[in-house]
Amino acid sequence: MRFSGELHPGFRPLLSCVRTLLILIVGSLIAVFIGRYASGNPELLMQGSILAAVLIPGFILAANDSNRLIPYVITIWLIGPELRRLNDWVLGDYSSLTLLSLTPLITTLLLLIPVGIKRVRIENSVAKVLNAYLIPFLYAAVLGVLLNKTAGIYSTGNYFIPLLIFVYMIVKRPDDQVKQSWLKTMVTMAVLLSVYAWIQYLILPPWDLMWMEGAKMVSLGKPEPLGFRPFSTLNSTGTLSVFLVAAILAGISSPQVRKPFGMIGVIIIISALGITLVRASWVVLLICLLAYVLLSSKKNRLKSLGGICILFAGTYFVLPLLPGGASMMDRVGTFGSLGEDHSANARLSIVFNTIPELFTRPLGGGFGSIGKSTDLNGGEGAFNTLNSVDNGYLGVFAVFGLVGGLLFFRALFMHWKLIYKGAVHNTYRVLGLVFLINLMVAYVFGGELVSMSALIFWFFTGMGVQQSEEQLGRSLMN
Numbered sequence: 001m002r003f004s005g006e007l008h009p010g011f012r013p014l015l016s017c018v019r020t021l022l023i024l025i026v027g028s029l030i031a032v033f034i035g036r037y038a039s040g041n042p043e044l045l046m047q048g049s050i051l052a053a054v055l056i057p058g059f060i061l062a063a064n065d066s067n068r069l070i071p072y073v074i075t076i077w078l079i080g081p082e083l084r085r086l087n088d089w090v091l092g093d094y095s096s097l098t099l100l101s102l103t104p105l106i107t108t109l110l111l112l113i114p115v116g117i118k119r120v121r122i123e124n125s126v127a128k129v130l131n132a133y134l135i136p137f138l139y140a141a142v143l144g145v146l147l148n149k150t151a152g153i154y155s156t157g158n159y160f161i162p163l164l165i166f167v168y169m170i171v172k173r174p175d176d177q178v179k180q181s182w183l184k185t186m187v188t189m190a191v192l193l194s195v196y197a198w199i200q201y202l203i204l205p206p207w208d209l210m211w212m213e214g215a216k217m218v219s220l221g222k223p224e225p226l227g228f229r230p231f232s233t234l235n236s237t238g239t240l241s242v243f244l245v246a247a248i249l250a251g252i253s254s255p256q257v258r259k260p261f262g263m264i265g266v267i268i269i270i271s272a273l274g275i276t277l278v279r280a281s282w283v284v285l286l287i288c289l290l291a292y293v294l295l296s297s298k299k300n301r302l303k304s305l306g307g308i309c310i311l312f313a314g315t316y317f318v319l320p321l322l323p324g325g326a327s328m329m330d331r332v333g334t335f336g337s338l339g340e341d342h343s344a345n346a347r348l349s350i351v352f353n354t355i356p357e358l359f360t361r362p363l364g365g366g367f368g369s370i371g372k373s374t375d376l377n378g379g380e381g382a383f384n385t386l387n388s389v390d391n392g393y394l395g396v397f398a399v400f401g402l403v404g405g406l407l408f409f410r411a412l413f414m415h416w417k418l419i420y421k422g423a424v425h426n427t428y429r430v431l432g433l434v435f436l437i438n439l440m441v442a443y444v445f446g447g448e449l450v451s452m453s454a455l456i457f458w459f460f461t462g463m464g465v466q467q468s469e470e471q472l473g474r475s476l477m478n
Contacts, residue, residue, distance in 0.1 A: 043091055047099040050083060054103055055110070062113035067178050069114065070165065071185040074459070077104040077452055078189055078243070082207075082233035089207035094214025105157050108455075111164040115171050126170050126465060129418050132411035133163070136404040144366030144399075151368030155450065159367055162454035169462035176427050179463050183250045183257045190247030191265040194272030197232040197240065201225070201275055229277050239452050241281035244273045245438070246456045249288055252308060253431055280445035284438060291437045295430045358394065364401030371395070371448050392443030399448070412436065419464040432464010 054076060061069040084100040122130070137159060144152030174182075200208055204225050212223040220237065221228035229237045251258050251266040258265060273281060293305050367373075397405035419432040439449070439457055447453055 043093075043095075044099065046087060046091065050087060050100060051103055051106070054083075054107060058107050058110045059113075062110040065114040065117060067174065067181070069110065070168070070182050070459075073104075073108050073111065073165070074182075074186060074455070075189060076107040077455055078193060079233050080104045081235040085207045085211045088214070089210050094210060096215070104451075105161050108161045108164055111168045115164075115168055122170055125418055129411065129414045130167070130170075132407070132414050136400045136407040136411070137163075139404050140364065140366045140400050142366070143364065143401075144368045147366050148368030148373075151373045152366055153368070155367035155371070155373040158373070158450040159448075159454065162451065162458055165455060166458035166462040169459075170465055179428055180254065180256055182459075182463075183253070184259060187247050187251045187257055187265065187269075188261070190244055190251075190269050191261050193232045193234075193240070194244065194269045197230040197272040197275065200232060201228075201230040204228070230272070230275055232272070234452070237276040237278055238447070241273055241276045241278040242442075242447075242453050242456060244269050244276075245281050245285045245288070246435075246460065248273070248285060249292065249431065249434060249438075250460075252289070252292070252304065253428075280442070283445070284441045287441050288434050288438050292430060292434050295433055355394070358397050358402065361398075362402045364397065364399055364404055367399060370398050371450070373450075392445070392447045395446070395448055396443070412439070415461060419461065422464070422466045426464070426466035428460075428463040429466065430464075432461045435460035435464075 058069070058072055058076070060066075061072055080100070080103045083103065084098055087098070087100055088094050141152075141156040141160070144156055146152070148155070199205075202225055204223065208231075209223050211217075212220060212228070217223075220231065230240075231237050232240050234240045234243065247269055248266060251269070255262075261268070273285075289308055293301055293308065296304050396408055399405075400408050416433065416436050419429055419436070422429055435457055442453070449457060
């Protein structure tokens, strides 16, 4: 008797229930193990309990291949730092590094479950782009682990794990309706985070105050209401501004995406972006909005431009009336006197000091050689002038080396061509291109393609890729 290998449709719900049950059993066994191990350590026990509470819903969504898994992963990235602060506050002790710091990364690993359910099939042109990124990434990972030890391992995870969201999207090939629901969730979350940013700015909750004092976040200002730059549920104003800019760009793409708050929601997001006082985010936003208009079809170009003008006109009149409005307007006014600005001059100094250093280390320092991850090595990195990563272009060459940096930018160029020459009918093609431009502009001011910024980049550029049914080829991954 021959079997076709196809499962009868009537058994599929049963298979789904069995898979969910097995994952719950495995999860319960892991929870029991963690409980026994951490029973003598109340702090670790609470962290393990919170981590289990976060992962179990994610396991269920992943096991059932739910379209809600992506919004869940993004949500955990957004609230993860706040969960950690609440945990420290409840325990009454600030911890610089906890198990909860890994919650977003571990949750993102759940994307491997639906991707691994069936054989991965990726169009050849998409596989070439993915391979182009993997070459410099693997080089920097090996070098980083060898040279930077713990910092290299942690930084490698922050580079590779967010990439899973891109792999997930090109493998699962979600339709426009699913993509729209994801963007709607993202914009809704941005409104909620913006509202909390204002609450935080006006009253400064005790758990956030404890974190500011424990982490010595002097760059944020005085830890008192109206005296600092809010960071909402995230861990810095820079990370918050990256997410808010992404949400604004998503919000202008469709009225459906802006529901249920509409344009009022987008204005709330812009107001929260204003009180972060991150000037670079305004430059990135304006250039990306201009790019969005220019790349849009002729039919939508005038409509997009009109909506953007109305949006910013409303924001211009509202911002000065808000608490802290004077500080926002003063910050904008500094664009006219950058030659006297300390921050701008410091960034320029970094460029002149780091370029000679790059040529003394042409092979690069690998992952963990620059940025926040160097804290795991006592703040020591291969490129001391780039520990704050105030120039992303220099950061790329510092991490990947001179040749590896060129290979990374080659991958970005291939990525651009893939989306630009893709199906014109792809609704999210323009957004994908805009976020490639977003990265190139953001690199002028700093940053790495890690953590939240990487998650957003891979998410939107993944939406911009439209694989054709006719030209699907097998990838080398299984």
